[in-house]
Amino acid sequence: MAPCRSSLSLQPPPFLLIVLLTAAMAVPAARAAWVDYPSGVPCGETIPVEQCDPGDAAANSACRDMCHYGGCRRGGECVSLGFGRGRGCHCKC
Numbered sequence: 001m002a003p004c005r006s007s008l009s010l011q012p013p014p015f016l017l018i019v020l021l022t023a024a025m026a027v028p029a030a031r032a033a034w035v036d037y038p039s040g041v042p043c044g045e046t047i048p049v050e051q052c053d054p055g056d057a058a059a060n061s062a063c064r065d066m067c068h069y070g071g072c073r074r075g076g077e078c079v080s081l082g083f084g085r086g087r088g089c090h091c092k093c
Contacts, residue, residue: 043072043093052078052089067091 041047053059060078066089067076074092081088 039070041067041070041072041089041091043067043070043074043091046079046081046088046090048081048086048088049078050086052087054078054080054087063089 049063051059052063054077056078063078064075067074070091072091072093076089076091079088079090080086
């Protein structure tokens with residue numbers, strides 16, 4: 001009797017394939033963090049933006065840029081609004 005051969009390969013996937021799949025799955029998570037900030041926010045104002053996490057460098061960068069383009073020379077930063085009110089982007093004067 002001849003040995004049975006399987007047409008499926010039981011070898012582990014190549015390392016490059018694993019790296020590419022991991023990178024492809026990380027891209028949607030990064031896109032999900034994008035926030036549509038309003039334009040023309042005056043200096044000294046804090047707008048509520050739940051995705052503006054004070055510990056997230058990308059969120060702080062987006063908040064800083066939004067405030068800077070709105071006319072605040074010092075940019076902005078993500079802040080906690082306190083007392084369970086969420087988070088926001090504060091434009092510094």
